[in-house]
Amino acid sequence: MSAAFRHCRHRELEALLFSAISSASSISQLNQAHTLLYRLGLHQSSYLVAKLLRRLVDLRSLSNSYALAVFSQVPAPNSFLWTALIRTSAAAAAFGPPCPHPLVLYSLMRRALPPPPPLSFTFSALLKFCSTSRSIAMGSQLHAQTIFIGGFNEDLFVQNTLIDLYVQCGQLDLARKVFDEMLVRDIISWTSLIVAYTRHGDMGSAEELFGESPVKDMVAWTAMVTGYSQNARPSEALAAFEQMRMAGVAIDEVSLVGAISACAQLGVVKRAEGVRQIVQDYGFEKNLVVGSALVDMYAKCGLIDEARRIFNAMDNRNVYTYSTMIAGLASHGKALDAIKVFDEMTMRTEVKPNRVTLIGVLTACSHAGMVEAGRRYFTSISEVYGITPDADHYACMVDLLGRAGNAEEALELARTMPVEPNGGVWGALLGACRIHGKPHIAKIAAEKLFELEPDAIGNYVLLSNVYASAGMWNEVSNVRKLMRGRGLRKNPASSWMEARDGVVHEFFAGDGSHPMSREIKAALEELINRLKCRGYTPILSSIVYDVSESEKRRLLNGHSEKLALAFGLLTVDTGGTIRIVKNIRICEDCHLVMCLASSSENREIVVRDNMRFHHFKDGVCSCGGFW
DNA sequence: CTAGGGTTAG
Incomplete structure (x- = not known):
């Protein structure tokens, strides 16, 4: 009787602790739950400790030593707990070399446990590790092993993870092969592949698969909306979003973000207001990503004050939110406001600027002709924020100097910068020559550009414009011949x-x-x-x-x-x-x-x-x- | 457990 009672109490406690662990929203709360586990003598439960480890992964607080310490308190870890440990180690791979290595853990597990066939989700965890660490060699070895393990060819977790593995490693054809040979597919198999195609810019294949897919859920629809949006096809993104709503599919924050970004690209206010209305109807405007996307949308629709209002009303802002606001203000020529936002971010918040934030600050200076301020911020990139300036930052500086009328110094910077100049650097210089008419410098920049971006039509047009403004019609016709020779045609201005x-x-x-x-x-x-x-x-x-x-x-x-x-x-x-x-x-x-x-x-x-x-x-x- | 998200450059 009392044993049964104790057992019942034990189960209740276990359930209680399970939910305490699940709801822990910080590493310190998780620590408290662990202490509680220890006091109640439940720190030896594979079930609870496995949950603890999974939560650790969810919170992205990946301390392998902590995971190992927790794990080693369990005298007889079962396969679930082993798997949780492997997953923790695999997840840590996103931030650096995992120690101990998931495969090592796996072989320890095989040695420690009696030999029933491996669990599919243990294997999936290993495959996921190969996927996040882009280890195609290790992954395909594991793939080969799965073929000999009974049931794995019909196991959706294993097969879907294989698709993900090949997609992450850029092997689209191999992913497709896995997909084609699957005996059973679910919506996740379809969507994984659809997303892979959209990320490779192959919307045709994505459309084809999406059409064939027997079930289309919110995630699959969202993948299409986002795919169009990210491939610079905003009208189609909005059309897909509209169809999705017509089909009665639920809408969430993620699906809206694709539509918002499409409105930003189109830059048309009424469409934007329509999507904003949907956001409000669902009550999503407080969401961090939705809010950031809205800031961008209004900025790109020309309503910079509305962008600012949304920014001000947000409860949480991260580096994306700030970078978006700064870039928006910069594009409207409001350099002082952009700098104010940057100063507020760096001095009053914990949010750390990244390379994109600083590009925004530099363009703000550039679009306002603030050369000296721009120079100071450029120096601060490495000295204050610990970021190594890359070619894009140098492109901003070349733009800043060149636009302000100092094409010679801009050229000098492009020639002496410590990283290899990219198209942006030479393009900025060529753009400066367009404004200030420096055909001899334009020629230097254009020659580099014709090597780096032989198909970019705009460069040829810019160069010929510089020559034309200087009345150098021979050179103009030479550039046009070059264009024709390369089979380039101007895409129509609209x-x-x-x-x-x-x-x-x-x-x-x-x-x-x-x-x-x-x-x-x-x-x-x-x-x-x-x-x-x-x-x-x-x-x-x-x-x-x-x-x-x-x-x-x-x-x-x-x-x-x-x-x-x-x-x-x-x-x-x-x-x-x-x-x-x-x-x-x-x-x-x-x-x-x-x-x-x-x-x-x-x-x-x-x-x-x-x-x-x-x-x-x-x-x-x-x-x-x-x- | 496995699928979808926002920022930058001439």
Whole structure:
């Protein structure tokens, strides 16, 4: 009787401690639970100690010595506990060489325990270790072993982990082979492979698999939304998100993040507001990742003040949140605000800046022409924050110096920097030459770029623009020949904006296919005439073809952002801001027209080009000439 | 136990 009672009490205690361990949210709480375990004499229970170890992994507080100490107090660890120990060791591999090695533990386990066949999740843990440590050799050996273990070819855990192993090691064809040979597949098998394809940029294969997959759950749908978004196909991401909702699939924070990021890429406000509404309906705006994504979305939609409000309202902010806010402010030319946020982060919070944060700070300085501040922050990267500046940081410095008119020093930096310059460095230099017209330096930068990025069309265009601005038409035609010889064609420049009903209208240069094309052209012509009365002279050097002046004028007035502007003047409510997004950099003439139009038409105009934002108001642009 | 997340550059 009393034994039965004690047994019952024991089971209750065990359950109690189990939940105490599960709910421990910090390593110190876990320690308390462990002390309790010890006092109650339950520290010898494989069941509880295994749970303790698993929780250790969940909390990412991976101390192998602690794990071993806990483990060694159990006199007769069962296979579950052994597996938990192996998992702890395998998880530690994400942060450094695990000690003891999971495979060593595995062989110890095989020696310590009587020889029933290994558990599938023990084997999965080993495979997972190979996957996180990208050990393809070890992994394929284990794979070979699984073939000889009865039942493993039908075991979903083992097979799915094998797919993951090959995916992580970049062996997509091997992952596919495992998938194709599986006797039973579940949604995880399908989704693993779909995600692998999206991460390799192969949306075609992802779509195909997704179509064939018999079950599509929230995670699978999310994988597609995120896949489109990350492969720069934001419209399709939003379409998939819409379909997902139509299919009645539940939505969570993760699915929304893909849609939010798609809105950020499109940069259109009404679409963004729609997704924001969904976020609020579900009550997800306090989520750290959702909040950070929203900050980015509003910044990229031109509503930097709204981005700031969301940022301010967040309870938790991490390095992503801060980096996003800083980069957003930088792209709007609000360098002082960006620096304030950075200072607040470094001086008042525990959040440590990373390389991306500092790129944001440097671009803030660059877009505001703050050369000396930029130099100080550059020095602080290594001296204060302990980060070794990489090529991207140097690219920011080259940009900062070059943009501010010091192309010679920028070239010197590119030549003497201690890390190998990448395309960004030479591209920044070439960009500086575009602004300040230094054909001889442009030539140096472009030659490097043609080696590093032979297919990047923009570099050829930039170089020919520099030559054209300097009237060096021979060189212009040489560059064009080079482009043709390499089979490169300019991808069309376009601008887009949302109409009142939220429909996105896209305009191409000289394009007359828009249904309102005639009205747009007429409105534009009238606008240009009004501006001419106010002293506007077209900047013909913005046209990089060697054609007659009248042809240059015609081409200038066909620029897609001017068409979008005229469309905006026709359709956006009086007093409403005209918001235009552009896929390449705005040209000097269009920039001037926007400036003048903002005052003559009494309109705020916001243009996002591929570099940054321009807020035109009362005849001036927020970029202050730095673009 | 195994699948989906946010930041950067010319």
